[in-house]
Amino acid sequence: MRRTHHCGVLRLEHVGSRVCLCGWVHSRRDHGGVIFLDLRDRTGLAQVVCDPGKGGPEAHAAADQVRAEYVLRVEGRVVERAPGMANPKIPTGDIEVIAECVEVLNRSEHPPFEIDGEQINPEARLRYRYIDLRRPAMQRNLQIRHDAAQAARKYLCEQGFLEVETPLLLKATPEGARDFVVPCRAIPGTFYVLPQSPQLMKQTLMASGCDRYFQLAKCLRDEDLRADRQYEHTQIDLEMSFVEQDELQETIEGLMRAVFASAGIDLAPSFPKLSYEEAMRRYGSDKPDTRFGVELTDLSDVLADVDFRVFKEALAAGGQVKGICVPAKGQLSRKNIDDLTSFARDFGAKGLAWIVVEEDGLRSSILKFIPEDVQQAMNERMGGQPGDVLLFVADQPKVVAEVLGRLRVKLGHELGLIPDGLHHMLWVTDFPLFEPDAESPTGIQPMHHPFSMPRPDCLQYLDTEPLKVYAQLYDLVYNGAEFGSGSIRIHDPDLQMQVLNLIGIGHSEAYKRFGFLLEVFSHGAPPHGGIGLGFDRIVSVLCGQEASEADIREVIAFPKTSTGRDLMLGCPSPLPQEQLDQLSLLSVAPVAAASSASAQVDWEVVSRTWSLQARSFQGDHRFAERDVAMLCDLVNRFKSRVNALAADSSTDWMTVTAELQRMDEEVTRAADPLCRQLLRSFGPDAD
RNA sequence: GGAGCCGUAGUUCAGCCAGGUUCAGAACGCUGGCCUGUCAAGCCAGAGGUCGCGGGUUCGAAUCCCGUCGGCUCCGCCA
Numbered sequence: 001m002r003r004t005h006h007c008g009v010l011r012l013e014h015v016g017s018r019v020c021l022c023g024w025v026h027s028r029r030d031h032g033g034v035i036f037l038d039l040r041d042r043t044g045l046a047q048v049v050c051d052p053g054k055g056g057p058e059a060h061a062a063a064d065q066v067r068a069e070y071v072l073r074v075e076g077r078v079v080e081r082a083p084g085m086a087n088p089k090i091p092t093g094d095i096e097v098i099a100e101c102v103e104v105l106n107r108s109e110h111p112p113f114e115i116d117g118e119q120i121n122p123e124a125r126l127r128y129r130y131i132d133l134r135r136p137a138m139q140r141n142l143q144i145r146h147d148a149a150q151a152a153r154k155y156l157c158e159q160g161f162l163e164v165e166t167p168l169l170l171k172a173t174p175e176g177a178r179d180f181v182v183p184c185r186a187i188p189g190t191f192y193v194l195p196q197s198p199q200l201m202k203q204t205l206m207a208s209g210c211d212r213y214f215q216l217a218k219c220l221r222d223e224d225l226r227a228d229r230q231y232e233h234t235q236i237d238l239e240m241s242f243v244e245q246d247e248l249q250e251t252i253e254g255l256m257r258a259v260f261a262s263a264g265i266d267l268a269p270s271f272p273k274l275s276y277e278e279a280m281r282r283y284g285s286d287k288p289d290t291r292f293g294v295e296l297t298d299l300s301d302v303l304a305d306v307d308f309r310v311f312k313e314a315l316a317a318g319g320q321v322k323g324i325c326v327p328a329k330g331q332l333s334r335k336n337i338d339d340l341t342s343f344a345r346d347f348g349a350k351g352l353a354w355i356v357v358e359e360d361g362l363r364s365s366i367l368k369f370i371p372e373d374v375q376q377a378m379n380e381r382m383g384g385q386p387g388d389v390l391l392f393v394a395d396q397p398k399v400v401a402e403v404l405g406r407l408r409v410k411l412g413h414e415l416g417l418i419p420d421g422l423h424h425m426l427w428v429t430d431f432p433l434f435e436p437d438a439e440s441p442t443g444i445q446p447m448h449h450p451f452s453m454p455r456p457d458c459l460q461y462l463d464t465e466p467l468k469v470y471a472q473l474y475d476l477v478y479n480g481a482e483f484g485s486g487s488i489r490i491h492d493p494d495l496q497m498q499v500l501n502l503i504g505i506g507h508s509e510a511y512k513r514f515g516f517l518l519e520v521f522s523h524g525a526p527p528h529g530g531i532g533l534g535f536d537r538i539v540s541v542l543c544g545q546e547a548s549e550a551d552i553r554e555v556i557a558f559p560k561t562s563t564g565r566d567l568m569l570g571c572p573s574p575l576p577q578e579q580l581d582q583l584s585l586l587s588v589a590p591v592a593a594a595s596s597a598s599a600q601v602d603w604e605v606v607s608r609t610w611s612l613q614a615r616s617f618q619g620d621h622r623f624a625e626r627d628v629a630m631l632c633d634l635v636n637r638f639k640s641r642v643n644a645l646a647a648d649s650s651t652d653w654m655t656v657t658a659e660l661q662r663m664d665e666e667v668t669r670a671a672d673p674l675c676r677q678l679l680r681s682f683g684p685d686a687d
Numbered sequence: 688g689g690a691g692c693c694g695u696a697g698u699u700c701a702g703c704c705a706g707g708u709u710c711a712g713a714a715c716g717c718u719g720g721c722c723u724g725u726c727a728a729g730c731c732a733g734a735g736g737u738c739g740c741g742g743g744u745u746c747g748a749a750u751c752c753c754g755u756c757g758g759c760u761c762c763g764c765c766a
Contacts, residue, residue, distance in 0.1 A: 027726080027727095029724090029725050029726065029728055030722085030725095030728090031722060031723055031724070031725065031728075031729090032721070032722040032723070033722070033723030033724095034723040034724065034725085035723095035725095036724075036725050036726065036728085038726070045726095047725090047726070049724085049725095051723070051724090052723090053723080067717095068716090068717095081724095082724080084724095085724065085725085085726095087725090087726055089726080090726085093726085110697065110716080110717065111697085111698095111716095112697065112698080113697080113698055113699095114697095114698065114699095114715080114716070116727095117698070117699080117715090117716095118699085119698090119699060119700095120698080120699090121694095121698080121699085121758085122758065122759070123694095123757075123758050123759090124698085126758090175766085176765080176766055177764085177765050177766080178764085178765085196765095196766090197766090199766095221765060222765095223764055223765040224763085224764060224765075226760085226761085226765085227759090227760075227761095229765070346690095346761090346762070347762090445766095446766075447766075448766045449766050450766095485766070561757090561758065561759090562758075562759065562760080563757085563758085565757090567757095567758095629740075632740070632741085632755080632756070633740070633741060635755090636740070636741050636742085636754075636755055636756085637741065637742080
């Protein structure tokens with residue numbers, strides 16, 4: 001009998017029908033005479049009753065052998081539960097299935113963790129991701145992601161966008177993040193890189209007359225991972241021809257409304273706009289969380305004549321003094337403030353000045369440096385009420401904004417100043433095109449990327465005062481997190497060249513890196529603009545995560561660990577020599593390192609190479625743990641020995657080389673069974 | 688590249704600060720037995736650990752020190 005229903009859909013209306021369910025054994029309750037099974041699939045749970053008196057002895061006998069996570073096909077009748085027997089905790093709780101036939105489709109080892117466990121080791125979850133994904137919470141996240149993707153597709157199709165796939169194998173353009181590199185077998189010594197984003201391809205598509213393009217694009221960056229950053233992430237990437245900023249923003253607002261609606265969240269009919277300068281001035285951040293106040297207050301003018309060294313020196317050096325008024329309700333202790341001070345120092349502040357507002361006046365160690373009338377003026381401007389704590393940073397504007405902006409958000413979360421259930425989506429606009437950069441040959445670099453169109457009223461400053469030039473560039477910000485960044489692009493080859501020159505990329509260099517783009521522009525590229533939206537972050541919010549604490553691993557089916565490993569697949573992993581040969585790649589082998597060490601022993605290289613070799617096998621379940629452990633032990637021991645040798649200046653290099661050679665041979669020997677296993681795992685063709 | 692936290696039965700954790708007879712424990716899970724209305728089933732019995740790994744200190748190390756591996760978080764980095 002073919003499956004007739006999913007488990008989670010059965011209701012009273014199905015009572016009396018004969019059904020066939022397939023799924024996993026979520027739990028089993030054996031009463032001896034009768035066995036209850038909770039059968040689980042993507043849609044939910046259904047209780048299966050194996051009662052020899054009702055459904056027959058065969059079903060009961062089969063259920064007797066069944067264990068957690070076994071895969072079953074169950075045939076039986078849907079019945080209404082007897083009065084008082086209903087389970088209000090599950091949607092199918094009014095009915096149950098009297099099993100007449102229980103077929104074991106597959107057995108299962110004992111699960112490494114409980115499917116309905118609350119606290120599960122994140123390592124185990126990644127190692128056994130296929131089991132982790134069976135958990136209802138993860139199934140729900142996958143569903144929400146699917147719904148969001150479909151909503152985005154539907155909306156964009158309705159708006160006349162064309163979904164186009166762009167290549168994964170691209171040319172390296174040394175901009176932005178570190179590339180993931182793919183060696184080219186056919187032309188030895190050459191490489192492709194994987195896209196950091198389809199930026200150049202989508203601009204090219206505009207020149208191709210696509211008019212409106214979108215793609216749910218995988219983007220890859222070889223930079224260190226974070227809770228909200230994986231090596232690969234997905235962007236809703238789109239680009240439009242013949243548009244200006246406002247039309248583009250309206251389109252994206254519609255997109256976000258459609259996507260959020262797919263998760264039952266209503267967004268505002270239009271999103272507020274905040275200039276970059278205003279965001280930095282009021283919130284100290286280019287991605288302000290506007291769900292709560294505690295805005296930055298400038299006190300530079302009030303304090304201009306105050307003889308307090310900390311403030312005076314900062315102002316004299318062209319800096320500013322700003323503060324925030326924290327409604328702490330007396331909950332910030334002296335120790336809390338000390339902790340905030342060290343937090344402030346971590347982000348570049350020299351210190352953190354504070355004033356506690358109490359019923360009978362102000363309290364602080366800095367008050368003795370500040371005249372009474374100035375104290376009054378400060379408190380008045382900041383609106384301090386008894387119980388509040390005023391925090392001040394005096395420094396260059398950049399540091400002041402950074403530190404107070406971070407303090408504001410940190411305290412907003414810790415003191416519960418942020419109301420639940422708010423969805424503040426807003427645009428941050430009018431970014432400067434460039435920012436100062438000491439490492440750039442021209443002293444400036446693009447704030448975002450060098451393809452953004454300057455605002456027309458700023459073009460006149462491009463050559464003379466480039467830092468005064470604003471870009472037609474806008475970030476989409478949600479509850480204090482950046483969702484995406486877009487711009488109207490440059491489509492004029494001369495202007496593009498001019499901008500590249502300004503950031504220190506000369507004519508020939510520009511042609512080398514971006515020649516094809518300049519060529520595209522010179523063959524009739526339309527005015528265009530677009531945006532790339534971080535889909536994983538959006539989905540994590542739709543799943544109920546706080547935007548600034550997003551853990552996108554929860555919404556990615558198969559994520560990597562924070563060191564970029566896949567614990568399920570056991571990668572990255574070494575390649576067999578044959579494959580390296582085909583790709584014309586040389587691998588640093590321990591032997592090579594040791595033999596080149598005849599005159600000068602490079603301790604580090606030798607022991608690091610051993611470590612690399614040992615590490616590459618660790619956590620990979622294809623290899624016998626005992627062999628891996630042996631190899632690691634050996635390497636650890638030898639590394640200790642190498643360190644001892646290196647520290648001992650009396651050892652002569654002949655002895656050392658001999659000993660290194662001996663140790664290296666032993667490591668190679670210990671690694672041998674693992675290498676053989678590796679070759680086998682690549683299949684019969686591998687050797 | 689830097690900083691911090693964590694690693695003890697299958698799982699979640701206690702024990703560590705102050706080394707030694709509560710030192711290898713609890714709960715859940717698991718195995719076996721009993722049990723026909725549970726849905727956190729119940730009752731009885733049982734199995735299960737290289738205290739991540741290596742080295743050091745010590746008469747003695749889960750406990751202290753060093754190193755190392757792995758996981759997590761943050762800074763740098765990532766438009």
